Amino acid sequence: MNYDVIIVGGGPAGLFAAYELITQKPEIKVCLIDKGKSSKTRERTDVMCGIGGSGLFSDGKLHFTPVLSHEKLLDFYDEEEYQTFLDYVDQIFTRFGVDSDYYPKDMEKVNELVARTKKEGINLIVRKLRHVGSDKLPKVMQKFEMYLEEKGVKIYTNLEVSQILTENNEIKGVKTPKGDLLAKYVLVAPGRIGALWMRDEAKRLGLEFTFQSIWVGVRVEFPSQIMEEYSKTMYESIFKLQSDHFDDTVRTFCPCPNGYVSKEEYDDFVFVNGHSNSNVKSNNSNFALVTKVKLTEPVSNTISYGEAIGRVANLIGGNKPILQRFRDLKNGRRSTWYRIKKSYVIPSFKDVTPGDLSMIFPARVMRNLIEGLEKLDKVMPGIASDSTLLYGPEIKFRSARIETDKFLESKIKNLYFAGDGAGLSGNIVGAAANGIIAAKGILKK
Numbered sequence: 001m002n003y004d005v006i007i008v009g010g011g012p013a014g015l016f017a018a019y020e021l022i023t024q025k026p027e028i029k030v031c032l033i034d035k036g037k038s039s040k041t042r043e044r045t046d047v048m049c050g051i052g053g054s055g056l057f058s059d060g061k062l063h064f065t066p067v068l069s070h071e072k073l074l075d076f077y078d079e080e081e082y083q084t085f086l087d088y089v090d091q092i093f094t095r096f097g098v099d100s101d102y103y104p105k106d107m108e109k110v111n112e113l114v115a116r117t118k119k120e121g122i123n124l125i126v127r128k129l130r131h132v133g134s135d136k137l138p139k140v141m142q143k144f145e146m147y148l149e150e151k152g153v154k155i156y157t158n159l160e161v162s163q164i165l166t167e168n169n170e171i172k173g174v175k176t177p178k179g180d181l182l183a184k185y186v187l188v189a190p191g192r193i194g195a196l197w198m199r200d201e202a203k204r205l206g207l208e209f210t211f212q213s214i215w216v217g218v219r220v221e222f223p224s225q226i227m228e229e230y231s232k233t234m235y236e237s238i239f240k241l242q243s244d245h246f247d248d249t250v251r252t253f254c255p256c257p258n259g260y261v262s263k264e265e266y267d268d269f270v271f272v273n274g275h276s277n278s279n280v281k282s283n284n285s286n287f288a289l290v291t292k293v294k295l296t297e298p299v300s301n302t303i304s305y306g307e308a309i310g311r312v313a314n315l316i317g318g319n320k321p322i323l324q325r326f327r328d329l330k331n332g333r334r335s336t337w338y339r340i341k342k343s344y345v346i347p348s349f350k351d352v353t354p355g356d357l358s359m360i361f362p363a364r365v366m367r368n369l370i371e372g373l374e375k376l377d378k379v380m381p382g383i384a385s386d387s388t389l390l391y392g393p394e395i396k397f398r399s400a401r402i403e404t405d406k407f408l409e410s411k412i413k414n415l416y417f418a419g420d421g422a423g424l425s426g427n428i429v430g431a432a433a434n435g436i437i438a439a440k441g442i443l444k445k
Contacts, residue, residue, distance in 0.1 A: 010034035011053025013189035013419030017435035052141035060132030069426025076406035125238040195399035212398035217290030231257035250372035255287035261349035269310035327386035343387035407441025
Protein backbone atom coordinates (compact mmCIF):
# COMPACT_ATOMS: atom_id res chain seq x y z
CA MET A 1 0.00 0.00 0.00
CA ASN A 2 1.35 3.43 -0.97
CA TYR A 3 0.73 6.73 0.81
CA ASP A 4 2.03 10.26 0.58
CA VAL A 5 2.83 10.34 4.30
CA ILE A 6 3.14 7.59 6.90
CA ILE A 7 2.99 8.62 10.55
CA VAL A 8 4.30 6.16 13.13
CA GLY A 9 2.64 6.79 16.48
CA GLY A 10 -0.83 8.02 17.43
CA GLY A 11 0.11 10.33 20.28
CA PRO A 12 -0.15 14.13 20.15
CA ALA A 13 2.78 14.49 17.71
CA GLY A 14 1.27 12.05 15.23
CA LEU A 15 -2.31 13.26 15.59
CA PHE A 16 -1.50 16.95 15.23
CA ALA A 17 0.77 16.25 12.27
CA ALA A 18 -2.06 14.38 10.55
CA TYR A 19 -4.46 17.23 11.36
CA GLU A 20 -2.13 19.84 9.86
CA LEU A 21 -1.49 17.77 6.73
CA ILE A 22 -5.14 17.13 5.87
CA THR A 23 -6.22 20.64 6.87
CA GLN A 24 -3.69 22.33 4.61
CA LYS A 25 -3.84 19.75 1.81
CA PRO A 26 -7.12 17.76 1.91
CA GLU A 27 -6.18 15.53 -1.03
CA ILE A 28 -3.04 14.19 0.65
CA LYS A 29 -2.97 10.43 1.41
CA VAL A 30 -1.98 9.94 5.04
CA CYS A 31 -1.85 6.83 7.17
CA LEU A 32 -1.23 6.74 10.90
CA ILE A 33 -0.01 3.59 12.65
CA ASP A 34 -0.04 2.78 16.37
CA LYS A 35 0.86 -0.43 18.19
CA GLY A 36 -1.96 0.13 20.69
CA LYS A 37 -5.73 0.40 20.57
CA SER A 38 -8.05 3.09 19.27
CA SER A 39 -8.85 5.86 21.75
CA LYS A 40 -12.45 4.64 21.47
CA THR A 41 -11.58 1.23 22.97
CA ARG A 42 -8.61 2.00 25.22
CA GLU A 43 -9.01 1.28 28.93
CA ARG A 44 -7.09 2.77 31.85
CA THR A 45 -4.79 -0.25 31.84
CA ASP A 46 -3.71 0.67 28.29
CA VAL A 47 -1.49 3.41 29.62
CA MET A 48 1.59 3.67 27.43
CA CYS A 49 0.38 3.18 23.86
CA GLY A 50 -2.68 3.59 21.69
CA ILE A 51 -4.33 6.52 19.90
CA GLY A 52 -4.04 9.56 22.17
CA GLY A 53 -0.58 8.58 23.39
CA SER A 54 0.72 7.85 26.87
CA GLY A 55 -0.90 11.06 28.12
CA LEU A 56 -4.46 9.95 27.30
CA PHE A 57 -5.26 9.02 30.91
CA SER A 58 -2.91 11.57 32.43
CA ASP A 59 -3.92 14.58 34.47
CA GLY A 60 -4.56 16.43 31.20
CA LYS A 61 -2.55 19.57 31.91
CA LEU A 62 -1.83 21.59 28.78
CA HIS A 63 1.09 24.05 29.00
CA PHE A 64 1.34 27.06 26.69
CA THR A 65 4.46 28.91 27.89
CA PRO A 66 7.85 28.15 26.23
CA VAL A 67 9.71 27.09 29.38
CA LEU A 68 10.95 23.79 30.89
CA SER A 69 10.44 20.92 28.41
CA HIS A 70 9.30 23.36 25.69
CA GLU A 71 12.86 24.70 25.63
CA LYS A 72 14.00 21.77 23.47
CA LEU A 73 13.02 23.56 20.26
CA LEU A 74 14.34 26.98 21.25
CA ASP A 75 17.57 25.91 19.52
CA PHE A 76 15.63 26.41 16.27
CA TYR A 77 13.01 29.07 17.06
CA ASP A 78 12.98 32.21 19.16
CA GLU A 79 10.37 32.36 21.93
CA GLU A 80 7.98 34.59 19.99
CA GLU A 81 7.94 32.31 16.95
CA TYR A 82 7.63 29.14 19.02
CA GLN A 83 4.77 30.72 20.95
CA THR A 84 2.75 30.89 17.72
CA PHE A 85 2.90 27.07 17.51
CA LEU A 86 1.73 26.75 21.12
CA ASP A 87 -1.17 29.15 20.51
CA TYR A 88 -2.15 27.17 17.41
CA VAL A 89 -2.16 23.93 19.42
CA ASP A 90 -4.42 25.65 21.95
CA GLN A 91 -6.87 26.63 19.19
CA ILE A 92 -7.03 23.05 17.93
CA PHE A 93 -7.64 21.62 21.40
CA THR A 94 -10.45 24.15 21.86
CA ARG A 95 -11.96 23.03 18.56
CA PHE A 96 -12.16 19.45 19.85
CA GLY A 97 -13.85 20.29 23.11
CA VAL A 98 -11.33 21.62 25.62
CA ASP A 99 -13.24 24.35 27.45
CA SER A 100 -11.37 24.58 30.76
CA ASP A 101 -10.20 27.87 32.21
CA TYR A 102 -6.72 29.32 31.85
CA TYR A 103 -4.37 29.64 34.81
CA PRO A 104 -2.99 31.67 36.50
CA LYS A 105 -5.77 34.20 36.93
CA ASP A 106 -4.54 36.65 39.58
CA MET A 107 -1.07 37.82 38.51
CA GLU A 108 -0.76 40.15 41.49
CA LYS A 109 -1.08 37.16 43.81
CA VAL A 110 1.27 35.12 41.60
CA ASN A 111 3.95 37.80 41.86
CA GLU A 112 3.53 37.78 45.63
CA LEU A 113 4.10 34.00 45.71
CA VAL A 114 7.12 34.26 43.39
CA ALA A 115 8.70 36.88 45.66
CA ARG A 116 8.05 34.72 48.73
CA THR A 117 9.74 31.65 47.26
CA LYS A 118 12.72 33.60 45.94
CA LYS A 119 13.50 34.74 49.49
CA GLU A 120 14.05 31.06 50.34
CA GLY A 121 16.20 30.33 47.29
CA ILE A 122 13.39 28.64 45.39
CA ASN A 123 12.25 29.49 41.87
CA LEU A 124 8.49 29.28 41.32
CA ILE A 125 7.87 28.64 37.61
CA VAL A 126 4.90 30.52 36.14
CA ARG A 127 3.19 28.96 33.11
CA LYS A 128 -0.05 29.52 31.23
CA LEU A 129 -2.02 26.29 31.38
CA ARG A 130 -5.39 24.63 31.05
CA HIS A 131 -6.37 21.61 33.15
CA VAL A 132 -8.57 19.25 31.16
CA GLY A 133 -8.75 16.40 33.70
CA SER A 134 -8.06 12.71 33.22
CA ASP A 135 -11.80 12.05 32.89
CA LYS A 136 -12.30 14.51 29.99
CA LEU A 137 -9.11 14.19 27.94
CA PRO A 138 -10.01 10.76 26.47
CA LYS A 139 -13.25 12.19 25.05
CA VAL A 140 -11.33 15.05 23.42
CA MET A 141 -8.91 12.64 21.76
CA GLN A 142 -11.75 10.38 20.61
CA LYS A 143 -13.27 13.35 18.77
CA PHE A 144 -9.84 14.07 17.30
CA GLU A 145 -9.42 10.50 16.05
CA MET A 146 -12.90 10.39 14.51
CA TYR A 147 -12.32 13.72 12.76
CA LEU A 148 -9.13 12.43 11.13
CA GLU A 149 -10.93 9.29 9.94
CA GLU A 150 -13.77 11.38 8.50
CA LYS A 151 -11.21 13.43 6.56
CA GLY A 152 -9.70 10.32 5.01
CA VAL A 153 -6.73 9.53 7.24
CA LYS A 154 -6.22 5.76 7.32
CA ILE A 155 -5.59 4.72 10.92
CA TYR A 156 -4.05 1.34 11.68
CA THR A 157 -4.26 0.24 15.33
CA ASN A 158 -2.72 -2.79 17.04
CA LEU A 159 -0.03 -2.72 14.38
CA GLU A 160 3.63 -2.39 15.30
CA VAL A 161 6.25 -0.96 12.97
CA SER A 162 9.36 -3.12 13.18
CA GLN A 163 11.68 -1.22 10.86
CA ILE A 164 12.14 2.04 8.98
CA LEU A 165 12.82 1.35 5.30
CA THR A 166 15.37 3.46 3.42
CA GLU A 167 17.27 3.31 0.14
CA ASN A 168 20.22 5.47 -0.92
CA ASN A 169 19.78 7.67 2.15
CA GLU A 170 16.12 8.37 1.35
CA ILE A 171 12.99 7.14 3.11
CA LYS A 172 10.91 4.45 1.42
CA GLY A 173 8.41 3.36 4.06
CA VAL A 174 8.03 1.08 7.07
CA LYS A 175 7.97 -2.65 7.73
CA THR A 176 5.09 -4.20 9.69
CA PRO A 177 3.98 -7.80 10.42
CA LYS A 178 1.27 -7.33 7.78
CA GLY A 179 3.71 -6.22 5.10
CA ASP A 180 5.57 -3.12 3.98
CA LEU A 181 3.83 0.24 3.75
CA LEU A 182 5.45 2.73 1.37
CA ALA A 183 5.41 6.52 1.29
CA LYS A 184 7.37 9.51 0.07
CA TYR A 185 7.52 10.93 3.62
CA VAL A 186 7.63 9.21 7.00
CA LEU A 187 7.20 10.89 10.38
CA VAL A 188 8.34 8.73 13.29
CA ALA A 189 6.71 9.70 16.60
CA PRO A 190 6.26 6.53 18.68
CA GLY A 191 6.26 8.24 22.09
CA ARG A 192 8.09 7.23 25.23
CA ILE A 193 7.08 3.58 24.85
CA GLY A 194 8.92 3.51 21.52
CA ALA A 195 12.02 5.42 22.62
CA LEU A 196 14.29 2.37 22.87
CA TRP A 197 13.16 1.03 19.48
CA MET A 198 13.68 4.43 17.90
CA ARG A 199 17.15 4.76 19.38
CA ASP A 200 18.07 1.33 18.00
CA GLU A 201 16.68 2.29 14.59
CA ALA A 202 18.62 5.56 14.61
CA LYS A 203 21.79 3.64 15.41
CA ARG A 204 21.09 1.13 12.62
CA LEU A 205 20.46 3.93 10.13
CA GLY A 206 23.59 5.84 11.13
CA LEU A 207 21.72 8.81 12.60
CA GLU A 208 23.33 10.78 15.40
CA PHE A 209 21.67 11.16 18.80
CA THR A 210 22.58 12.35 22.28
CA PHE A 211 21.45 11.07 25.68
CA GLN A 212 19.63 13.62 27.81
CA SER A 213 19.35 13.99 31.56
CA ILE A 214 16.60 12.15 33.41
CA TRP A 215 14.66 13.06 36.55
CA VAL A 216 14.63 10.57 39.43
CA GLY A 217 12.53 10.78 42.57
CA VAL A 218 9.24 10.19 44.33
CA ARG A 219 5.58 11.16 44.36
CA VAL A 220 4.79 13.21 47.48
CA GLU A 221 1.26 13.01 48.98
CA PHE A 222 -0.07 15.36 51.66
CA PRO A 223 -3.26 17.12 52.83
CA SER A 224 -4.60 19.38 50.09
CA GLN A 225 -4.67 22.42 52.41
CA ILE A 226 -0.85 22.55 52.43
CA MET A 227 -0.66 23.51 48.74
CA GLU A 228 -4.05 25.20 48.51
CA GLU A 229 -2.78 28.79 48.33
CA TYR A 230 -0.60 27.93 45.33
CA SER A 231 -3.07 25.66 43.54
CA LYS A 232 -5.97 28.11 43.82
CA THR A 233 -3.85 30.87 42.32
CA MET A 234 -1.87 28.95 39.69
CA TYR A 235 -3.43 25.46 39.64
CA GLU A 236 0.01 24.08 38.79
CA SER A 237 2.91 25.30 40.91
CA ILE A 238 6.37 24.09 39.86
CA PHE A 239 9.22 24.71 42.31
CA LYS A 240 12.88 24.54 41.31
CA LEU A 241 15.87 24.71 43.69
CA GLN A 242 19.45 23.58 44.26
CA SER A 243 20.32 21.02 46.93
CA ASP A 244 22.65 22.25 49.67
CA HIS A 245 25.19 19.43 49.81
CA PHE A 246 25.63 18.48 46.15
CA ASP A 247 24.28 21.66 44.50
CA ASP A 248 22.13 19.45 42.26
CA THR A 249 18.88 20.62 40.67
CA VAL A 250 15.75 19.46 42.48
CA ARG A 251 12.27 20.32 41.24
CA THR A 252 8.64 19.44 41.50
CA PHE A 253 6.40 18.71 38.54
CA CYS A 254 2.94 17.40 37.73
CA PRO A 255 1.23 18.71 40.87
CA CYS A 256 -2.25 17.24 41.30
CA PRO A 257 -4.42 19.36 43.61
CA ASN A 258 -7.07 17.18 45.31
CA GLY A 259 -5.71 14.39 43.15
CA TYR A 260 -4.73 10.75 43.29
CA VAL A 261 -1.49 8.80 43.09
CA SER A 262 -1.54 6.16 40.36
CA LYS A 263 0.56 3.46 38.76
CA GLU A 264 2.61 3.77 35.57
CA GLU A 265 3.50 0.39 34.08
CA TYR A 266 6.37 -0.39 31.75
CA ASP A 267 7.51 -3.76 30.39
CA ASP A 268 10.06 -4.47 33.14
CA PHE A 269 8.98 -2.30 36.07
CA VAL A 270 6.25 -0.23 37.69
CA PHE A 271 6.57 3.46 38.55
CA VAL A 272 4.16 5.95 40.11
CA ASN A 273 2.42 9.01 38.72
CA GLY A 274 -0.45 11.26 39.69
CA HIS A 275 -3.69 12.62 38.26
CA SER A 276 -6.65 14.83 39.13
CA ASN A 277 -10.21 14.42 37.92
CA SER A 278 -12.23 17.46 36.97
CA ASN A 279 -15.14 16.40 39.21
CA VAL A 280 -14.05 13.68 41.69
CA LYS A 281 -11.84 15.27 44.34
CA SER A 282 -9.50 13.69 46.89
CA ASN A 283 -8.71 15.16 50.31
CA ASN A 284 -5.03 14.92 49.39
CA SER A 285 -2.81 16.64 46.85
CA ASN A 286 0.39 15.27 45.36
CA PHE A 287 3.34 16.19 43.18
CA ALA A 288 6.50 14.60 41.88
CA LEU A 289 9.73 15.59 43.62
CA VAL A 290 12.73 14.70 41.48
CA THR A 291 16.41 15.42 41.05
CA LYS A 292 18.28 15.77 37.78
CA VAL A 293 20.69 13.00 36.76
CA LYS A 294 23.11 13.50 33.88
CA LEU A 295 25.95 11.10 33.07
CA THR A 296 29.12 11.88 31.11
CA GLU A 297 32.07 9.46 31.27
CA PRO A 298 32.55 6.55 30.93
CA VAL A 299 28.80 5.97 30.53
CA SER A 300 26.35 8.55 29.17
CA ASN A 301 23.28 6.32 28.88
CA THR A 302 20.94 7.85 31.46
CA ILE A 303 18.06 5.69 30.22
CA SER A 304 19.82 2.47 31.26
CA TYR A 305 20.66 4.05 34.60
CA GLY A 306 17.03 4.93 35.28
CA GLU A 307 15.87 1.48 34.19
CA ALA A 308 18.35 -0.10 36.61
CA ILE A 309 16.80 1.87 39.48
CA GLY A 310 13.36 0.75 38.30
CA ARG A 311 14.35 -2.92 38.32
CA VAL A 312 15.87 -2.69 41.82
CA ALA A 313 12.74 -0.94 43.10
CA ASN A 314 10.46 -3.59 41.65
CA LEU A 315 12.62 -6.37 43.08
CA ILE A 316 12.41 -4.88 46.58
CA GLY A 317 8.75 -3.90 46.23
CA GLY A 318 7.60 -7.23 44.83
CA ASN A 319 6.61 -5.64 41.51
CA LYS A 320 4.75 -2.87 43.29
CA PRO A 321 5.74 0.74 44.03
CA ILE A 322 7.18 1.42 47.48
CA LEU A 323 5.40 3.64 50.01
CA GLN A 324 7.15 5.28 52.98
CA ARG A 325 6.29 7.87 55.61
CA PHE A 326 8.71 10.78 55.67
CA ARG A 327 9.24 10.17 59.41
CA ASP A 328 10.36 6.60 58.74
CA LEU A 329 12.70 7.70 55.97
CA LYS A 330 14.39 10.29 58.20
CA ASN A 331 14.70 7.74 61.03
CA GLY A 332 16.32 5.15 58.77
CA ARG A 333 13.64 2.48 59.01
CA ARG A 334 11.19 0.93 56.61
CA SER A 335 7.50 1.73 56.73
CA THR A 336 4.90 -0.92 57.49
CA TRP A 337 1.13 -0.70 57.16
CA TYR A 338 1.03 -0.30 60.94
CA ARG A 339 3.28 2.77 60.73
CA ILE A 340 1.47 4.13 57.66
CA LYS A 341 -1.80 4.05 59.63
CA LYS A 342 -0.22 6.35 62.23
CA SER A 343 -0.04 9.03 59.54
CA TYR A 344 -2.93 11.49 59.33
CA VAL A 345 -2.53 11.28 55.52
CA ILE A 346 -4.58 8.39 54.14
CA PRO A 347 -2.90 7.03 50.99
CA SER A 348 -4.98 7.51 47.84
CA PHE A 349 -3.20 4.58 46.19
CA LYS A 350 -2.87 1.31 48.10
CA ASP A 351 -1.52 -1.18 45.55
CA VAL A 352 1.94 -0.63 47.02
CA THR A 353 4.52 -2.23 49.31
CA PRO A 354 5.39 -0.28 52.48
CA GLY A 355 9.17 -0.22 52.55
CA ASP A 356 12.39 1.78 52.55
CA LEU A 357 13.09 4.11 49.63
CA SER A 358 16.72 4.47 50.67
CA MET A 359 17.18 0.85 49.55
CA ILE A 360 16.41 1.73 45.93
CA PHE A 361 17.93 5.19 45.40
CA PRO A 362 21.62 6.11 45.43
CA ALA A 363 22.60 8.13 48.52
CA ARG A 364 23.08 11.29 46.45
CA VAL A 365 19.56 11.11 45.04
CA MET A 366 18.07 10.36 48.45
CA ARG A 367 19.88 13.27 50.11
CA ASN A 368 18.77 15.67 47.36
CA LEU A 369 15.13 14.64 47.81
CA ILE A 370 15.17 15.00 51.59
CA GLU A 371 16.86 18.41 51.37
CA GLY A 372 14.43 19.48 48.67
CA LEU A 373 11.37 18.57 50.73
CA GLU A 374 12.76 20.33 53.80
CA LYS A 375 13.46 23.49 51.77
CA LEU A 376 9.94 23.44 50.34
CA ASP A 377 8.60 23.33 53.89
CA LYS A 378 9.75 26.95 54.26
CA VAL A 379 7.26 28.09 51.61
CA MET A 380 4.64 25.34 52.11
CA PRO A 381 4.61 24.69 55.88
CA GLY A 382 3.66 21.09 56.63
CA ILE A 383 4.96 19.56 53.41
CA ALA A 384 7.89 17.95 55.28
CA SER A 385 5.80 16.69 58.20
CA ASP A 386 6.25 13.23 59.68
CA SER A 387 2.98 12.09 58.09
CA THR A 388 3.84 13.08 54.51
CA LEU A 389 3.78 10.02 52.25
CA LEU A 390 6.42 9.24 49.62
CA TYR A 391 5.77 6.78 46.78
CA GLY A 392 8.60 5.59 44.57
CA PRO A 393 10.12 5.44 42.21
CA GLU A 394 8.92 8.18 39.90
CA ILE A 395 11.35 8.48 37.01
CA LYS A 396 10.88 10.74 34.03
CA PHE A 397 12.96 9.52 31.14
CA ARG A 398 14.06 11.87 28.42
CA SER A 399 14.61 9.89 25.27
CA ALA A 400 17.82 10.13 23.32
CA ARG A 401 17.52 13.22 21.13
CA ILE A 402 17.71 12.49 17.40
CA GLU A 403 19.61 15.09 15.39
CA THR A 404 17.26 17.00 13.05
CA ASP A 405 16.88 20.35 11.34
CA LYS A 406 14.34 23.00 12.40
CA PHE A 407 11.50 21.17 10.62
CA LEU A 408 12.55 17.95 12.39
CA GLU A 409 13.86 16.27 9.24
CA SER A 410 16.79 13.93 9.79
CA LYS A 411 19.85 13.45 7.59
CA ILE A 412 17.89 10.78 5.73
CA LYS A 413 15.85 12.57 3.10
CA ASN A 414 12.11 12.87 3.92
CA LEU A 415 12.45 11.05 7.26
CA TYR A 416 11.14 13.15 10.15
CA PHE A 417 11.09 12.64 13.91
CA ALA A 418 8.85 14.22 16.54
CA GLY A 419 7.62 13.97 20.09
CA ASP A 420 8.82 12.64 23.41
CA GLY A 421 10.18 9.42 21.93
CA ALA A 422 12.60 11.38 19.74
CA GLY A 423 13.75 13.47 22.69
CA LEU A 424 12.25 16.58 21.09
CA SER A 425 9.43 17.29 23.54
CA GLY A 426 8.41 16.52 27.09
CA ASN A 427 4.67 17.06 27.39
CA ILE A 428 1.39 16.89 25.48
CA VAL A 429 1.47 20.39 23.98
CA GLY A 430 5.17 20.18 23.13
CA ALA A 431 4.63 16.91 21.26
CA ALA A 432 1.64 18.41 19.43
CA ALA A 433 3.73 21.42 18.40
CA ASN A 434 6.41 19.01 17.14
CA GLY A 435 3.85 17.30 14.94
CA ILE A 436 2.68 20.59 13.44
CA ILE A 437 6.26 21.71 12.77
CA ALA A 438 7.11 18.42 11.04
CA ALA A 439 3.91 18.61 8.96
CA LYS A 440 4.80 22.14 7.87
CA GLY A 441 8.22 20.86 6.84
CA ILE A 442 6.62 18.15 4.70
CA LEU A 443 4.14 20.58 3.14
CA LYS A 444 6.94 22.97 2.18
CA LYS A 445 8.48 20.35 -0.12
